[in-house]
Amino acid sequence: MEMEGEKTEDEGFFFHEVSFVDRDGRLRTSRVPVVQELDRRGITQLPQRFVQLKPGDSVGPTQCCTGSETLQTIDLSMVRDGSAEELAKLAEAAKQQGMFLIKGHGVDSSVLDEVEAVVKGFFGLSFEEKKSSVGSYGSADNMGYGRNFVKSEDQPLDWIDRLAIKALPKGATDGLNVWPHKPANFRRAMETYVDQSRNVLDQVLVSLAESFSLDKHAFLHQFDPQGSEMNVRVNYYPPCPRPDLALGITPHTDASALTLLTQISHGTHGLQVFRGLDHDLDSRSGWRTVVWPSGALLVIVGDLFEIISDGRGESPWHRVVTQADAERMSIALFYNPAPESEISPVKGGSGTYRKVVAGEYRMHLYGISPTKKKEAILHAKKA
Numbered sequence: 259m260e261m262e263g264e265k266t267e268d269e270g271f272f273f274h275e276v277s278f279v280d281r282d283g284r285l286r287t288s289r290v291p292v293v294q295e296l297d298r299r300g301i302t303q304l305p306q307r308f309v310q311l312k313p314g315d316s317v318g319p320t321q322c323c324t325g326s327e328t329l330q331t332i333d334l335s336m337v338r339d340g341s342a343e344e345l346a347k348l349a350e351a352a353k354q355q356g357m358f359l360i361k362g363h364g365v366d367s368s369v370l371d372e373v374e375a376v377v378k379g380f381f382g383l384s385f386e387e388k389k390s391s392v393g394s395y396g397s398a399d400n401m402g403y404g405r406n407f408v409k410s411e412d413q414p415l416d417w418i419d420r421l422a423i424k425a426l427p428k429g430a431t432d433g434l435n436v437w438p439h440k441p442a443n444f445r446r447a448m449e450t451y452v453d454q455s456r457n458v459l460d461q462v463l464v465s466l467a468e469s470f471s472l473d474k475h476a477f478l479h480q481f482d483p484q485g486s487e488m489n490v491r492v493n494y495y496p497p498c499p500r501p502d503l504a505l506g507i508t509p510h511t512d513a514s515a516l517t518l519l520t521q522i523s524h525g526t527h528g529l530q531v532f533r534g535l536d537h538d539l540d541s542r543s544g545w546r547t548v549v550w551p552s553g554a555l556l557v558i559v560g561d562l563f564e565i566i567s568d569g570r571g572e573s574p575w576h577r578v579v580t581q582a583d584a585e586r587m588s589i590a591l592f593y594n595p596a597p598e599s600e601i602s603p604v605k606g607g608s609g610t611y612r613k614v615v616a617g618e619y620r621m622h623l624y625g626i627s628p629t630k631k632k633e634a635i636l637h638a639k640k641a
């Protein structure tokens with residue numbers, strides 16, 4: 259039997275070992291190429307397992323048919339000062355775009371610089387060093403250094419390697435060897451960023467409630483300060499030989515309540531949002547490249563927020579495209595109410611959502627993903 263990470267003669271590159279429960283309910287493991295190593299070897303052909311798009315699909319930010327999407331920028335310092343205009347922009351962005359940029363958020367630029375440096379440092383290591391720098395969660399719960407959501411041997415694969423860590427509640431990883439040891443200040447830098455980001459997201463939750471003319475704690479009170487979760491996912495997208503055929507992340511909505519994103523490789527593009535009348539996700543025309551100025555933080559409305567806001571905010575379909583000549587990294591912080599907590603839609607919205615247990619909803623979404631329609635959320639709609 260081959261060891262994880264061993265070079266095999268036939269293929270000569272490295273693998274992530276992934277566990278998944280197959281359609282018959284059996285726990286299986288599969289091996290998925292480490293895309294960073296494919297790039298390091300200088301491959302010029304895209305392996306078949308990564309083909310997701312039809313030839314000729316126009317996906318790239320530089321290609322003719324893809325439009326761009328300019329988002330609202332919300333100045334949180336103006337919101338704190340009670341600007342009604344800024345609150346109105348926020349309410350509209352949460353409903354119409356499902357994502358918005360924020361400034362005046364109070365995350366120190368030195369904290370962002372440091373987190374950027376440790377993340378670059380980690381992905382700059384050799385594959386063996388990365389493997390030995392991070393332990394694993396030892397189960398199929400999609401954490402650690404490796405891959406997202408591999409469910410079967412025949413599923414098209416995303417052009418990504420990622421590092422996923424539970425950062426909150428504090429102590430969630432006690433006894434588990436899951437924080438990278440290299441670079442040495444990785445954990446300290448990331449935890450500082452997570453702590454500051456939580457304050458920002460709490461403020462966004464308060465502001466969203468105010469923007470919908472609700473009690474200011476209507477959403478925040480569903481986030482138990484001790485039990486709510488912040489899951490970190492560092493996404494690494496190496497240059498890809500065929501950006502017209504591959505995707506960095508397949509179309510999805512985030513299961514989270516809110517996602518806070520920062521992208522690291524300035525000047526590169528990748529995030530796209532779907533704008534269409536119906537969710538015809540395979541159509542070329544609906545995908546727009548998000549205009550994302552360097553250094554800006556981006557908030558995405560997740561399914562759990564759509565539920566607790568009773569549809570006042572809507573989680574958008576988004577995906578990531580790859581680039582031929584540049585790598586890109588992003589850090590996603592997924593903020594969720596405590597998994598065991600029952601969360602209720604705040605009345606007066608669309609009236610179509612029902613109570614769900616936060617963790618059960620997320621497991622349900624992961625269980626059926628990827629989907630071509632917004633299917634998971636039907637689970638949270640009244641019959």
Ligand SMILES: O=C(O)CCC(=O)C(=O)O
Nearest residue numbers: 491493507529578588590
């Ligand atoms: O890399 C990005 O810009 C987006 C990442 C994303 O959508 C995710 O991690 O869920």
Ligand SMILES: [Fe+2]
Nearest residue numbers: 510511512576
């Ligand atoms: Fe996402």
